[in-house]
Structure formats: structure tokens, C-alpha cells
Amino acid sequence: MRISQLSTASGVPVPTIKYYLREGLLPAGEQTSATRAEYGERHVRRLRLIRALLEVGHLSIASIREVLAAVDDEGMSMHRVLGTAHYALAPRIEPDPGDEEWRHARDEADRLISGLGWEVDARSPARTELAQALLTLHRFGLSTAEAALRPYAEAAERLVSEHEIHTVARDGTREEAVEALVVGTVVHGRVLDVMRRLAQESASARIFGTPPA
Amino acid sequence: MRISQLSTASGVPVPTIKYYLREGLLPAGEQTSATRAEYGERHVRRLRLIRALLEVGHLSIASIREVLAAVDDEGMSMHRVLGTAHYALAPRIEPDPGDEEWRHARDEADRLISGLGWEVDARSPARTELAQALLTLHRFGLSTAEAALRPYAEAAERLVSEHEIHTVARDGTREEAVEALVVGTVVHGRVLDVMRRLAQESASARIFGTPPA
Known part of the structure; x- marks a missing residue:
């Protein structure tokens, strides 16, 4: 597909795609003539991952570059890929x-x-x-005190061992597994954080009362 | 105390204190001569709060200014102060x-x-x-699906209702209560987030194995 079609398929504007190409976040398309390059499904996938890291993870371009390099490095263990994502976060x-x-x-x-x-x-x-x-x-x-912090540790451990571990253990290619690992880490982290603020707001509304409309 | 003593008491360098004064984050000291101002305990407290919002909450200076204005506005309900902190986060x-x-x-x-x-x-x-x-x-x-997200909601709700609610209900002045509310929101949010990444790292080390040293 051409860059305009890649833009439609990914929801990312053409100038932004060009910026990612320049920054080396997105691999170059296959050059079919002096002014035209052809993009494929892997470019759509990569843009999806960049958006998630940017919009939900709020990572910098430099951090995203590091995470993508880890995702692409087939010799890197899953444990080290996750470590790279954690380090970036x-x-x-x-x-x-x-x-x-x-x-x-x-x-x-x-x-x-x-x-x-x-x-x-x-x-x-x-x-x-x-x-x-x-x-x-x-x-x-x-x-x-340990007693004051243990509830946070236990909540975190329960979520990881009972729920998030399944994301990692999914069948599929290495690329899919790595993507699921990185996205799960970033997005579910955000979900937990926002749920806590929502629960706080609700508790606060009940304790202190909501002002009349 | 003089600005150098305020710096020692708060652990914040003098140039940074001057920057906060210029930005209106810290109220001016009491002017005792043309070149000398006197600072007090409230300045130490305020610096402590600014550091927490900056270092742990990673709020921008503009957001910190909004949160501090809410903390200082005695006519503002606790529910709205919390809302301001949430909005900034x-x-x-x-x-x-x-x-x-x-x-x-x-x-x-x-x-x-x-x-x-x-x-x-x-x-x-x-x-x-x-x-x-x-x-x-x-x-x-x-x-x-609701089933996939409910564990996050339940973990959040449990932490808020069983633990964080006590932070708010503490005895003390309004200033202390508001501070505890804001700091609790920001710092415990960070604790939960970091605990989850630690639990993930540990689970990942066990599943994928740690590389030999």
C-alpha cells in the first residue's frame, strides 16, 4: 500500500508517519520508484504499537525507540524485552x-x-x-511499615499472577507474544491507575458529598 | 529563618526556592529589610508538598500551581480538592x-x-x-470484557475502601487533612504502579528464567 493508504489503515496522519520514518521508529517501505514506497501489514502493526506506547504509556520518542529495538531483536529473551519496557516506563x-x-x-x-x-x-x-x-x-x-504497604504488593501480585500471566502465555508468533507483553504492561498499568482514581473519586463523593448541580 | 536556612531545612537548593517564589508556588517570606526575608514552618511544609508533587507525581509546574491553589482555598470542599489533584494527574x-x-x-x-x-x-x-x-x-x-477488567476495578476499590480512606479520615487541621489527601493520592498511586512492575519482573524472571550472571 502507499503511504496515504497506510495512513488510512493506521489512523496516523501522513506527516506523523514521515516523522516516525525519519526518527527510525518505523522501518522504510520498499522503494518501488524514486518517489514511491510500498508499505505492508508490518507497518500497520508497528504504527499501532507506537501509538499505544505514545498515547497510553506517554513514553518519549527516545524510549519508544529503545523498546522497539528490543521487540525487533530476536536474540533478546522475553525477560529482557519486558525489562526494557519497564526501564522505559x-x-x-x-x-x-x-x-x-x-x-x-x-x-x-x-x-x-x-x-x-x-x-x-x-x-x-x-x-x-x-x-x-x-x-x-x-x-x-x-x-x-510493611503492614501499610503489603496491601499494594498483594494487589499487584494477585493481578500479575492471576490475570496478566495469561497475556504472556498466549499462543502465537514471537512478535505477537512480545507485542502482547509490552502492550499489556503499559495499558493494564494505566487501567489499574485510572481505576484507582475512579474508585477514589467515588469514595470521596460518598464521604464528602457531591455539591448540588 | 533566612532563605539559606530554609534550604537546609527543606533540602531544596536556594536557586530552586527562588524559582518557586518567582513562579508563585511558594508564598513570599516576611520582608524584614530591603534584602532580607524571613521564612517559617509553612514554607518548609509547602516545599515538602511541591517536592512530592514534582518528584513522585511528575506534575508540571502549571499543574502544581493549580493543586496548591486548591489546597489553599479554604472555601473549597475536600471533594473538589481531590478532584483538582486527580485532574492534574x-x-x-x-x-x-x-x-x-x-x-x-x-x-x-x-x-x-x-x-x-x-x-x-x-x-x-x-x-x-x-x-x-x-x-x-x-x-x-x-x-x-467486563470480566477482564473487573479484577483491576476490584483491586482498586479494595485498596481505596480498606486502606486509603483512613488517610483522609485522620484527625488534624484542614491543612494536614488536605495534604494527606493529595500526597496519599499521588504517592500511593506511584507505590501501586511500581509494585505491579516489580511483581511482573519477578513473575517474568520465574517464567522465562534469568540469564546467567
Whole structure:
């Protein structure tokens, strides 16, 4: 198909497709003449994945490029592809390693993770992210006791082991499996986050009362 | 205290404090001479809140300004303060209202929310955010059936009703209650999100195996 048809098929405007081509997010089409290239189903698929990472995951173009490189690298294990997606989703935090408060929070995060029996790489950015959340709770005098945080860990573990694991174990090609893994991570993460805000809004409406229309 | 002492007490560098003063995030200190201003505990508190919204919530300066205005507006109900925080946390999504796919996803999100019995404002940005997640799941042929999404809703509802509600109901001044509400929303949201990625990483390590060191 031509670029205009690729635009219709994917719902992505032609100038945006050209931008993705320039940025190397989308592989070039097959050149059929000096001014014309032919695109196929893999381009439609790739655009769908870029949109999901952009619109739902709010990843930067640089992060999307990294995730796509992992998806395309057939020699990369599924575990490492997921790690790349996680890394892209985690905000960049650069703690001062000499900071006492930080070291304490980081130790606490590490203890919490091992207490849960989770197998997590020592360099996983999620450890730093958890430490930052704990540090902030400390500053506000809010509890970081294991008992206060366990409900979050348990809710997360239940969703992953009872539901999300099936997304990964689907039949299909490696490409489909990798896509499902990446999309599931990003989109279901967003679903959980938005559900929590919806549940909060509803609880708040009941406790504090809604103002009259 | 002087600005240098405020910096030590809050852990925020002096140039950053000056930037917050210029941006109107931090109220001016009491001017004691032409070149000297005196700051107090409320400035320390405010800096703590700004840091949490920035570092954990990743809110923009403009969004933080809106949230702080809500926190300071004593005439604003707690329900509306929470709504302001939620609004700041929700990504800006501007769907094309004429788009058939969008209308369908939005109807689906609305049905899901009413099926859960949740009391959510018709203009809540979380509705649009949920619709976008559903739309993306559709595009990938992933399930948006009520049965597939209910576990996320139930996990969210359980956390809110069994744990987060206590944060709000704490004794204390309005300022403390509002702060706890805003911080709880932002930080516990981050905790849940990061716990899910940690649980995923652990499950993935077990399924796919970790590469040898």
C-alpha cells in the first residue's frame, strides 16, 4: 500500500508517519520508484504499537525507540524485552548516593522486596522508584511499615499472577507474544491507575458529598 | 529563618526556592529589610508538598500551581480538592468527538463505571483516560470484557475502601487533612504502579528464567 493508504489503515496522519520514518521508529517501505514506497501489514502493526506506547504509556520518542529495538531483536529473551519496557516506563531518578536519607530509603525498599520473596534485579529502576516513594511518605510522617504497604504488593501480585500471566502465555508468533507483553504492561498499568482514581473519586463523593448541580 | 536556612531545612537548593517564589508556588517570606526575608514552618511544609508533587507525581509546574491553589482555598470542599489533584494527574487527552471508534470506547468506559456502581462526575478526565485504554486494548485484539477488567476495578476499590480512606479520615487541621489527601493520592498511586512492575519482573524472571550472571 502507499503511504496515504497506510495512513488510512493506521489512523496516523501522513506527516506523523514521515516523522516516525525519519526518527527510525518505523522501518522504510520498499522503494518501488524514486518517489514511491510500498508499505505492508508490518507497518500497520508497528504504527499501532507506537501509538499505544505514545498515547497510553506517554513514553518519549527516545524510549519508544529503545523498546522497539528490543521487540525487533530476536536474540533478546522475553525477560529482557519486558525489562526494557519497564526501564522505559520508569521515571529517571538520580539520587545522590552520599545522601543518608536516600540510602536509608533504598535499604528499606530492598528489604521490602526481599520480604515479599520477589526476584528483582539489583539494578532495576523500580527499586529506586519505590525508594523515592518511601522517602516521600517518610517526609510526610505517613507510614512505610510493611503492614501499610503489603496491601499494594498483594494487589499487584494477585493481578500479575492471576490475570496478566495469561497475556504472556498466549499462543502465537514471537512478535505477537512480545507485542502482547509490552502492550499489556503499559495499558493494564494505566487501567489499574485510572481505576484507582475512579474508585477514589467515588469514595470521596460518598464521604464528602457531591455539591448540588 | 533566612532563605539559606530554609534550604537546609527543606533540602531544596536556594536557586530552586527562588524559582518557586518567582513562579508563585511558594508564598513570599516576611520582608524584614530591603534584602532580607524571613521564612517559617509553612514554607518548609509547602516545599515538602511541591517536592512530592514534582518528584513522585511528575506534575508540571502549571499543574502544581493549580493543586496548591486548591489546597489553599479554604472555601473549597475536600471533594473538589481531590478532584483538582486527580485532574492534574490525568494526562491531557483531546479525542475527536466525531470519531466513531472514540465514541464507542467512551460509551464502553461509561457503562463499565456505572456497572461498578461508582459515583463519578460525567466530566471527570479519568473517564476519557479509561476510554483511551479500552480503545488501545481493542486495537490489539485484547479483551475489554467486563470480566477482564473487573479484577483491576476490584483491586482498586479494595485498596481505596480498606486502606486509603483512613488517610483522609485522620484527625488534624484542614491543612494536614488536605495534604494527606493529595500526597496519599499521588504517592500511593506511584507505590501501586511500581509494585505491579516489580511483581511482573519477578513473575517474568520465574517464567522465562534469568540469564546467567
